[in-house]
Amino acid sequence: MVAAAHRRVADRAVAGRAAAEAGAHRRGYRGVKDARFKVSPLKLRVYLACPLRYRYQYIDRLPPRLRPHDTVGTAVHFVLQQFFRLPVEERTPECLLALFDQRWASLSPRYRRMPGAEELQQRARRQLEAFAAREDLRARPLLLEPYLEVALAPDVVLFGRPDRVDEEPDGSLHVIDYKTGEPPEEVDAAQLRLYAIMVQKGLGRPVSRASFWYLEGGQVWTAAVTAEALAQAEAEAVALAREMQGAASFPGRVGPHCARCPFLYACQHREEIAQRRQAERW
Known part of the structure; x- marks a missing residue:
């Protein structure tokens, strides 16, 4: 078997x-010319954590x-x-x-x-x-890693691949994102709500739950997906996308996240990061 x-x-x-997810900073997903600015939950999260990493990853396209x-x-x-x-x-x-x-x-x-x-x-x-x-x-999941792309505004598109979408008994949908790492001290509810927006708009069906499933300890963390919460997440994503599109500089933000950065080898703050990692033990 x-x-x-x-x-x-x-x-x-x-x-x-x-x-x-690469794609040029001012062009569409996968290099296709498009007047709209395309963002994913990951792309937004990377920019919020460190604009310099965003530049390395999505503009310079460093390996x-x-x-x-x-x-x-x-x-x-x-x-x-x-x-x-x-x-x-x-x-x-x-x-x-x-x-x-x-x-x-x-x-x-x-x-x-x-x-x-x-x-x-x-x-x-x-x-x-x-x-x-x-x-x-x-x-029986309804969908597994579906590619979804929805308009948040005339000039902003949200895209991504939620890990799994289940159908609830009442016909609503449950969006699930697997996590293999340890649960963080603060969970990023915005990421789940953006996935919920993608699924709800993309499939035209209501989402009643959006959850992180932490495989390490079996914890499940579910975000509120009320109409108000989703509307706020959508407005914040549009505002951030427009800021990203118009950005002229991309400053680095040194912190514990630098220890896990796949672009640390190219970072102009490497010496500061090494010193702080030793002093602050992260």
């Missing part, structure tokens, strides 16, 4: 998770230097997507773990030999084991 599942997944699989943690997270998302595409009768805990092992084996030997990679592999496997014991493996 697992072998058959592997063959079906291999036949349907696309190479990796969705390509990294990111991803850490093992990033690749493991992508692998887990890929495996969950493919697992829930299988026929219900084939979705067993053993199948889920076998899909992960297969995905791990497909990574380059150089990556698998990186310091910390084996530990992260075992951690991801434990996360999936716990997920299989905790969640309904026979669930």
Whole structure:
């Protein structure tokens, strides 16, 4: 059964998770000319955290230097997507773990030999084991990583791929975003609300819940998706998108997030970051 599942997944699989969101600063998604400015929840979050990283990632298009943690997270998302595409009768805990092992084996030997990679592999496997014991493996998601693109204003478009959309008993929708890291002290509700806006506008159906599922500890964090909360999130996204589009400078913001930045190798604040990491222990 697992072998058959592997063959079906291999036949349907696309190479990796969705390509990294690049695209020029003043052009449309994937380089297509468009007068509208296109943003995703990630793009907005990157700019808020550090405009300089935003410049490196979306304007200069520097190649990111991803850490093992990033690749493991992508692998887990890929495996969950493919697992829930299988026929219900084939979705067993053993199948889920076998899909992960297969995905791990497909990574380059150089990556698998990186310091910390084996530990992260075992951690991801434990996360999936716990997920299989905790969640309904026979669930029938309505959509898995659908690409959605909706207009927030005549000049601003929101795009992205929510991990999963489930249908609730009352016909409303539940937007789910998997997280492989530890829950932060403060959860970014704005990201969930933007996904809810995308799904609600894109599918023309009401969203009643939007949740982060933290695979490490099994916690679920759900954001309020009232009409007022979504309207505020939409207005803030439009205002921020217009600020980004008109920005003439992109200052760096040094802080703990720098330790995880895939563009640290190119950052003009590297020396300051190294000093503060040592002094502040982050």
